[in-house]
Amino acid sequence: MLNFSEVEFASRSFMDELYNSLLVNGNVTIANMPTNLEDLLHSVKRTQKLSSTKREKDKVSVKSFDNIDEANKYFEGLLCF
Known part of the structure; x- marks a missing residue:
């Protein structure tokens, strides 16, 4: 369930x-x-x-993290300098 009770604004791209x-x-x-x-x-x-082609769940990659440090390490690895 998505509860929008506290949401006042959403962009068109979000929608x-x-x-x-x-x-x-x-x-x-x-x-x-x-x-x-x-x-x-x-x-x-x-x-x-x-x-003509339908989006499929298995085409989406989902990353899960146990804590914020793991997430930060993952995103730092994506940075290209």
């Missing part, structure tokens, strides 16, 4: 990613979304182009 995630994970429930954000999500939905 686009949320919409695409909902397509992949159809069992997600949205709660307490303010009307302005509902309108934005519906706007994003109307402007999406249907793709």
Whole structure:
């Protein structure tokens, strides 16, 4: 469940990613979304182009960390100087 009770603003790009995630994970429930954000999500939905290929969960790489130090080490390894 995604609870939007304390959310006052979301960018269109966030809503686009949320919409695409909902397509992949159809069992997600949205709660307490303010009307302005509902309108934005519906706007994003109307402007999406249907793709002939469907996004699949297994194409997304998810990294998990036990603590912030592990996460910091991972992100430091991504930096290119």
